C-alpha cells in the first residue's frame with residue numbers, strides 16, 4: 001500500500017535519508033526505529049509530503065504521491081506527533097473535529113464523529129469535550145491527538161513518537177489500544193519510536209535505521225533471532241534479546257498437555273507471554289506452572305525446561 005523506492009532526502013549538503021526502499025502492506029503496522037537523528041521523522045514526513053523527497057519514488061496504492069492533490073493525500077493520512085500539536089485555545093471537541101471541519105462536513109456529522117472517537121479512545125464526553133489542552137494530563141492529550149488523527153477516517157496513520165512523553169503504564173495501555181484499534185479499523189500504520197520495547201511490541205514489520213539508511217527490516221522475531229550485524233544486535237538489546245523474544249511468545253506455544261502429575265500450584269493464562277511466565281517462576285520459586293484458559297480452567301502445564309526451549313521434559 002505504501003512503497004518507498006530508493007528514496008533520498010538532502011537538506012543542503014547533508015543527507016538525512018539515504019536511498020531507502022520499504023513497502024508497507026495494507027493493514028500492517030510498520031515501526032521505524034533507530035538512534036536519534038537517523039532519519040525516522042523525515043521518512044514519515046515524506047510520506048504525507050510535509051517534507052518533499054529529493055530522489056526516488058513514493059507510491060500510495062501504486063500511484064506516485066506527487067500525482068495526488070495535497071488535500072486528498074492528507075485526507076487519506078492521519079498524523080499524530082509526540083507534542084500532540086493541539087491548538088491551545090480550542091476545546092478538545094474542536095481540536096478533534098479539525099479535519100472534518102476543513103473538509104466541510106455538516107455540523108451534526110462532525111459532532112457525531114467527535115463523540116464516536118472520544119468513546120473509542122476512552123475520553124468521557126461530559127468530562128473532556130469542553131476542556132482545553134492545558135487542562136489535560138499528558139496521556140489524555142495524546143489520546144486527543146490520536147483521536148484527531150483518526151477523525152476523517154483515514155486509511156493510513158502516521159505516528160511520530162505519539163506516546164513519547166508518557167509513563168510506562170499509560171504507554172503500555174495506549175500501545176494495547178492502538179493494536180486493538182488497528183485490528184478493528186484495519187488501518188495501515190507507520191509508527192516512529194526510539195524505544196525498542198515499544199517497537200517490538202507493536203510491529204508487524206520492523207525497520208531499523210542508522211545514519212539515514214535501513215540496516216535491516218522484517219518481522220520482529222526474525223530480527224531478534226538473526227540480526228544483520230553487530231549494530232542491529234546491540235540496538236535490539238544484545239544479550240537481553242532472550243527476554244525480548246520471550247515477551248513476544250505466548251505461553252501456549254511452549255506448554256505441554258496436562259500430564260498425570262498433580263497440578264502445579266501457580267497458574268498462568270495461556271495468552272500470557274513466556275517472559276511473564278519466567279518472571280512468575282522466579283518470583284514464586286516454581287519450576288512448573290499450570291496453564292489456564294480464559295475461564296481459569298487448566299489446559300496444560302509449563303516447565304522451566306520447556307520455557308527455556310529444552311525440547312523434552314525428561
Ligand SMILES: Nc1ncnc2c1ncn2[C@@H]1O[C@H](COP(=O)(O)OP(=O)(O)OP(=O)(O)O)[C@@H](O)[C@H]1O
Nearest residue numbers: 011014015016035036037038039040041042043194
Ligand atoms: N529541516 C531540516 N533542515 C536540515 N536538517 C534537517 C531538517 N530536518 C531534519 N534534519 C536533519 O536530518 C537528520 C534526520 O533527522 P530526523 O528528524 O529525521 O531524525 P530522527 O531519526 O527522527 O531523530 P529523533 O529520534 O532524534 O527525532 C538529522 O541529522 C537532522 O538534523
